[in-house]
Amino acid sequence: MRTALALLAASFFATAAAAEPPRPNVLWLIIEDAGPDFGCYGNPDVHTPHLDRFAAEACAFRRAFATAPVCSPARSAMMTGRYASSFGAQNHRSHRFDGYRRPDGIRLITERLAEAGYFTANVRTFPPPVGFTGTGKTDWNFFDDGRAFASDRWAELRGHAPFFAQVNFHKTHRPYGRARSNPADASRVVLPPYLADDPVIREDWAAYLDELSEVDAQIGAVLRLIDEDGLRDSTAVFIFADQGREDFRGKYFAYEQGLAVPLLVRWPDQLRPGSVSDRLVSLLDVHAGTLALAGLAEAGLDGAPFFGPSARDRQHVFGARDRIDDTADRVRTVRDTRFKYIRNFEAWRPYLQPMAYAEVTNPSYRRMRELFAQGKLNPAQAKFMTAHRPEEELYDLEFDPWELVNLAANPAHQAKLADMRTTLDRWIRDTGDCGGTSEDPTQLGREMEVLAKSLQQVKQSLANPKAPKRVSPPSGGQPPQKTEK
Ligand SMILES: [Ca+2]
Numbered sequence: 001m002r003t004a005l006a007l008l009a010a011s012f013f014a015t016a017a018a019a020e021p022p023r024p025n026v027l028w029l030i031i032e033d034a035g036p037d038f039g040c041y042g043n044p045d046v047h048t049p050h051l052d053r054f055a056a057e058a059c060a061f062r063r064a065f066a067t068a069p070v071c072s073p074a075r076s077a078m079m080t081g082r083y084a085s086s087f088g089a090q091n092h093r094s095h096r097f098d099g100y101r102r103p104d105g106i107r108l109i110t111e112r113l114a115e116a117g118y119f120t121a122n123v124r125t126f127p128p129p130v131g132f133t134g135t136g137k138t139d140w141n142f143f144d145d146g147r148a149f150a151s152d153r154w155a156e157l158r159g160h161a162p163f164f165a166q167v168n169f170h171k172t173h174r175p176y177g178r179a180r181s182n183p184a185d186a187s188r189v190v191l192p193p194y195l196a197d198d199p200v201i202r203e204d205w206a207a208y209l210d211e212l213s214e215v216d217a218q219i220g221a222v223l224r225l226i227d228e229d230g231l232r233d234s235t236a237v238f239i240f241a242d243q244g245r246e247d248f249r250g251k252y253f254a255y256e257q258g259l260a261v262p263l264l265v266r267w268p269d270q271l272r273p274g275s276v277s278d279r280l281v282s283l284l285d286v287h288a289g290t291l292a293l294a295g296l297a298e299a300g301l302d303g304a305p306f307f308g309p310s311a312r313d314r315q316h317v318f319g320a321r322d323r324i325d326d327t328a329d330r331v332r333t334v335r336d337t338r339f340k341y342i343r344n345f346e347a348w349r350p351y352l353q354p355m356a357y358a359e360v361t362n363p364s365y366r367r368m369r370e371l372f373a374q375g376k377l378n379p380a381q382a383k384f385m386t387a388h389r390p391e392e393e394l395y396d397l398e399f400d401p402w403e404l405v406n407l408a409a410n411p412a413h414q415a416k417l418a419d420m421r422t423t424l425d426r427w428i429r430d431t432g433d434c435g436g437t438s439e440d441p442t443q444l445g446r447e448m449e450v451l452a453k454s455l456q457q458v459k460q461s462l463a464n465p466k467a468p469k470r471v472s473p474p475s476g477g478q479p480p481q482k483t484e485k
Contacts, residue, residue, distance in 0.1 A: 023118075024267070025157070025235040026290050028166040029222060030137075031215055032071075032173035033251050034241035036062065036262040038212065045189045046209040047182035050220030051264070054239065057273045058266035059307070063337070064281040065317045066243035069251050069258030070324050072139045074243045074283065079140065079148075080106050081287035081301040083320065086431040089141035090322040091439060097446050102142050105300060109287055110148050110164065116296055119160035121151040123167045130154075130221045137168040158229050164290070167222055171215035172208070174246055174361040175462055179210035192257070193380050193402055195248055200367040208245060236267035236293055238286055248364045249384055252355065254321045254331045254342055255403050267293070270308040280314045280337060281306045302431065318427050322435050325451055327353045330435045334424045340403065341420035342393040345436060351384045356455055360462070380404050394420065 038048040040055035041062070066074040070092050073084035080102065084090045087106050094100075110120040124136040136152055138144055149166075157163050186199070186206035195201050219239065226232050241261040244250050250257035263281060265271055284303030291298050292305035304312040319333035330345040358365050371377050372385045383404065394410075394417050395403040407413040427433070 022234070023162045023294050024269075025161060025163045025165070025231060026293055027164075027226070027235055027237045028286070028290075029219055029237065029239045030166055030168045031219075031239070031241040031262070032168075032170060033243060033246045034172045034212060034215075034262060035245040035250065035257055035260055036064075037209070037245065038216070038262060040264075041262060043209075045184050045206075047179075047184070047213045048216040050216045050223060051239070054219070054223060054237075054266065055264055055274070057268070058237070058239075058264045059271040059273075059275045059277055061263040061265070061277050061279070061281050061306075063278055063317075064240065064261050064263035064283070065259045065319065065335070066241070066261050066283050067259075067318065068320050068322075069243050069254055070321075071137075071242050072141050073320070073322065075138065076140045076142065077302075078242070078283040078287055079108050079110075079138075081109065081284055081291075081298065081303055082106050083284070083302050083318070083431050083433075084141065085320045085322065085433045085435050086302070087142075088434050088437075090320055090435050091141065092322070092324040093139075093447055093451070094141045094323070094439065094443070095143070096141075096443075096450070098440065098443050100142050107298075108148050109290060112291060112296060112298060113164045113294055114150065116294055117162070118294060119151070119157070119163040120149045121153065121157060121163060121165040122149040123154050123157075123165055124152040126154045126222075126225065130218075130225065132218050132221070134166075135168040135170050154225065158231065161234065162294070164294075169215050169218055171218065172211040172241075172245075175458065176204070176207035176211050178207055179213045182213055184209035184213075192247070194384060194404065195364065196368060196371050196377055196381050198367060198371060201248075201364050204362075204364045204367075205247070208247070236265070236290075238290070239264040240283065240286065242283075246358075246362060248362075248368055249351070252321070252324050252327075252358065253351070254319050254333045256340070256397070256401070258321075259317075259319045259333070265289075265307065267307075277307075278337070279306060280317050280335070282314065282317045285314065316423060316427075318424075320433070320435060323439070325355060325357050326448065327355045329353070332424055332428065332433070332435070334420055334427065335397075336420075338396065338398050339416055339420060340393075340395045340397055341417070341424060342395075343421075343424060344389045344391055344393070347389045347391045349389065350387050351389055356451070357458070360455060360458055392417070392421070 037043045038051045039046055040052040040060055067077040067083055068074040072092050073090050076084040076089040087103050114120055122136050124134040157165055184206040186202040189205050191205055240263040244258045244260050249255050282303055285306040288301050288303040289305040292310050317335050321331040329349055332343045334341050392408040393406045394408040408417055
């Protein structure tokens with residue numbers, strides 16, 4: 001009798017297990033340094049047919065944000081699901097030589113998924129028709145033993161369901177080049193009002209749009225592979241950028257264009273094809289949402305699923321800027337659906353500190369400086385050239401999406417200012433924000449040596465445009481990555 005019951009129970013549980021839907025594969029297609037500037041986001045100047053077609057099959061999130069306006073802290077956060085400033089990973093390209101380990105409990109998403117039976121890959125190598133190689137970028141501000149992913153080959157995905165894979169694209173990272181086909185018309189592109197209407201800046205902006213067109217073609221090739229390999233129905237696809245676009249006050253700065261990213265998610269089981277969403281999303285939520293798709297609920301994450309049955313509404317998104325290369329600074333931001341608050345901890349610094357990498361690779365930097373010296377910038381454009389910043393900035397994004405009119409001293413907005421100030425104070429306390437702590441000067445010196453070598457390579461590649469524009473990784477220190485910002 002007992003045996004019969006045991007058999008019955010075994011049979012029941014086997015049936016129940018069989019009824020569980022299979023866990024989906026998850027694919028992250030990660031673009032460098034890009035804002036929500038695809039055609040499907042309403043930009044008429046760019047040619048992005050593959051992304052636009054994908055958007056018709058996906059949900060386009062229009063308020064998605066990185067946690068930092070530069071690669072390494074943003075990537076450290078999205079891979080761990082924790083704010084980089086909560087565990088000492090906030091300074092760009094830090095901890096590359098000191099073997100710094102993540103504190104206990106702060107885990108890579110690949111560790112969590114691998115433990116749950118997922119195969120993991122950071123794809124560099126594709127079948128020949130694809131015609132490009134993934135960068136395999138990691139760029140974390142903590143020790144990387146090079147074993148975070150099980151594979152770097154697309155061909156291995158098909159036999160290893162479920163899988164979690166990333167493809168990291170290089171296009172849209174400076175230095176820019178112009179597109180071979182469908183180039184943007186520099187004379188017609190629409191510039192943000194903080195940029196001077198100038199031929200050099202128009203050309204630079206058009207080059208950014210061209211880089212988007214080129215990454216669009218590469219993403220199109222990967223999407224075709226998904227279909228050809230029969231993975232479409234079993235794979236949730238996320239397309240996003242690691243942080244915002246690098247224009248004159250985008251990447252490196254905590255304004256919207258430095259933090260806002262495109263985010264398209266195709267998973268028709270839970271997201272209506274062709275839909276748009278204005279909910280606030282942090283890339284930390286992409287981490288948590290990916291775990292949720294795998295049926296996992298990790299405790300202690302700073303994000304939460306943003307679609308599906310376990311979705312939670314986010315009231316605020318937070319951003320942090322700390323030392324980036326040779327420019328020290330500490331800025332924190334909090335944004336709700338309408339207002340954005342910025343705290344400049346080092347207000348005595350100018351907005352536009354001299355920054356070696358940007359000065360070399362960003363023609364708009366140089367040109368805006370020249371135009372300012374010539375008195376040719378209007379007040380909105382010249383605002384960014386002042387020698388000091390206010391300690392606090394508050395913007396009404398509904399009426400001022402370019403963050404040009406600081407309301408922090410406006411009597412009509414003092415209640416909102418106080419509310420945002422309190423919200424940020426609470427975040428700093430609750431997350432254990434360790435920004436503002438000094439770095440080891442010896443380690444910093446080594447990082448600056450690496451930066452100088454990297455800059456030398458960039459200068460050489462700019463002087464010789466036919467050479468590959470990727471900068472080879474610095475020698476020494478930890479293994480892979482760190483080829484770009
Ligand atoms: Ca980046």
